[in-house]
Amino acid sequence: MQQTSKKRPRGRPPKEAAGFSETREALLSAGVAALTEKGFSATGIDEILRRVNVPKGSFYHYFKNKEAFGAELIERYAQYFSSKLDRILLNKDRSPMERMDDFVEDAIIGMQRYDFTRGCLVGNLGQEMGVLPPAYRSLLVEVFHDWQMRTAACLKEASNIGQLKHDIDCDAAAEYFWIGWEGAVLRAKLEQSEKPLRQFAKGFFAGYVN
């Protein structure tokens, strides 16, 4: 993420607390959008401030520095995504493997909504790790572990009712799923098509499902 061009010339302080937290929220939303679209290196803080109509110098009223801002974006996205996983993968109206299908369809709809310009914030940042603040590494690894754990729980339910082949290690399968799924999201962005997502899901299910 490129720095603001001026280092710390503080702008006018926000007039009231409500405006402050709304602006802060707007900056976080714009940041998540930018990182899912372009990643960290190609995103300038100036550009995020512009999107939200915040004067250049004000950034440091809202966040300690750009590293702290990025860390909060990771946390924000992780929370949003784990809520989504819970909503889909704990849905008792659907069988466990139907829920896995639902996850794939939800991802396709999500990527279609932005014409395949937005991918996964965590995948984008994982790819760029070499140029990111080193503290992000463990944050990103943790996010994947969280998603894998929620996915493994769904696969275990599937296994318990005989939807999976009998010898499947559900924790390993969930890790395998997330390793490959990020590749599928990358490829869907590149090809501007849902096909890689479907292709990966199909290949994954073929190996595991009864």
Added chain:
Amino acid sequence: MQQTSKKRPRGRPPKEAAGFSETREALLSAGVAALTEKGFSATGIDEILRRVNVPKGSFYHYFKNKEAFGAELIERYAQYFSSKLDRILLNKDRSPMERMDDFVEDAIIGMQRYDFTRGCLVGNLGQEMGVLPPAYRSLLVEVFHDWQMRTAACLKEASNIGQLKHDIDCDAAAEYFWIGWEGAVLRAKLEQSEKPLRQFAKGFFAGYVN
């Protein structure tokens, strides 16, 4: 990729043709290294020129512009990689599925050599496609298709001698492999570990191999 800070102030022309092509080669090597490590957005042309000890203004003696330079880096990497695939996947001293194993081991050694700081140039650029010159999209898609074709040929040999489950569509399996493998490379960089590469290979082979 960031631009050179000055636009086109031409530097001294290189003194002789041999020096010219050597310097050009050195710029291409440095470019490939930078793109496998950091991707396009985080790489500055100034930095590549510095690595090779070429004065700032001279870039346009060697390449038409930075878009053309990037396209040549993609082509260069694609050639290097398809030669590597041929060397490994056409090796008659090994059975077809042993060759697939050899590919995985070779990738692990390659990533270990640079302490997991370098990934796949094509995967990095695929991830960044949203901010790259649009012409790169078809170049990158083509590279994946080339790798998939070479991989499918190996899988077909494997299938012909009964190394694969009997109902495998080798073209689809090769596409599936490359979709997921890029995710594994991304994750290996993030975790600075060969484990995601092994985990993905294991999961892939489990689904396909007899």
